[in-house]
Amino acid sequence: MGVVKTTALSCVIALGVSAAAMAADLPMPVPIPVEPPVPIDIGGGWYLRGDIGVSNQQVDKLDNVLFSSNSTVLDKGFDAAPFFGLGVGYKVNSWLRFDVTGEYRAKANFHGLDRYADRSLPTGYASNEYLGSKSEWVTLANAYVDLGTWSGVTPFVGAGIGAAYNTIHHFRDVNVVTNGLAFGPTDSKWNLAWALYAGLAY
Numbered sequence: 001m002g003v004v005k006t007t008a009l010s011c012v013i014a015l016g017v018s019a020a021a022m023a024a025d026l027p028m029p030v031p032i033p034v035e036p037p038v039p040i041d042i043g044g045g046w047y048l049r050g051d052i053g054v055s056n057q058q059v060d061k062l063d064n065v066l067f068s069s070n071s072t073v074l075d076k077g078f079d080a081a082p083f084f085g086l087g088v089g090y091k092v093n094s095w096l097r098f099d100v101t102g103e104y105r106a107k108a109n110f111h112g113l114d115r116y117a118d119r120s121l122p123t124g125y126a127s128n129e130y131l132g133s134k135s136e137w138v139t140l141a142n143a144y145v146d147l148g149t150w151s152g153v154t155p156f157v158g159a160g161i162g163a164a165y166n167t168i169h170h171f172r173d174v175n176v177v178t179n180g181l182a183f184g185p186t187d188s189k190w191n192l193a194w195a196l197y198a199g200l201a202y
Contacts, residue, residue, distance in 0.1 A: 048088055109133045142195070144197065154202075158196075
């Protein structure tokens with residue numbers, strides 16, 4: 001029995017050595033070259049853009065021609081309102097691009113209040129409260145300069161010029177003290193529009 005066991009063990013060792021020898025004789029695998037993906041050009045430097053945000057408009061001045069000489073403005077401003085835009089552009093090279101955009105700025109509510117002297121009243125003054133809203137359609141032709149890219153972030157500057165179609169909706173002038181009310185119907189007007197840009201693209 002001892003001889004049989006030794007023979008079986010010898011056979012197993014012999015098979016293991018033979019398999020190792022065969023493995024050592026096999027050629028090393030040759031890596032198959034993988035070609036990098038080729039980008040598909042679907043339109044050169046053309047691109048589409050979309051914009052969404054919130055406008056924060058300001059009022060430069062508030063004048064009432066009836067009381068401009070002795071009135072004091074107590075409040076003037078717009079509430080915030082959303083805007084939406086679309087555009088198409090062309091990237092000339094790694095640093096210069098152009099686009100044309102169209103944008104709709106939704107109605108922003110306007111509120112204003114002034115006070116003026118009126119000696120005929122017990123208080124010695126009266127006030128006007130102004131209410132209404134404003135919306136715009138804006139179109140711009142823009143140019144941008146990209147200032148290089150670091151870790152995927154590209155700072156840029158730009159400028160645009162175009163036109164804005166401004167609409168004032170339901171303007172009202174309410175004078176509570178004198179029970180006065182003035183109303184202006186909805187009206188629109190074209191104006192020059194321009195923009196300056198500075199930002200980061202990722």
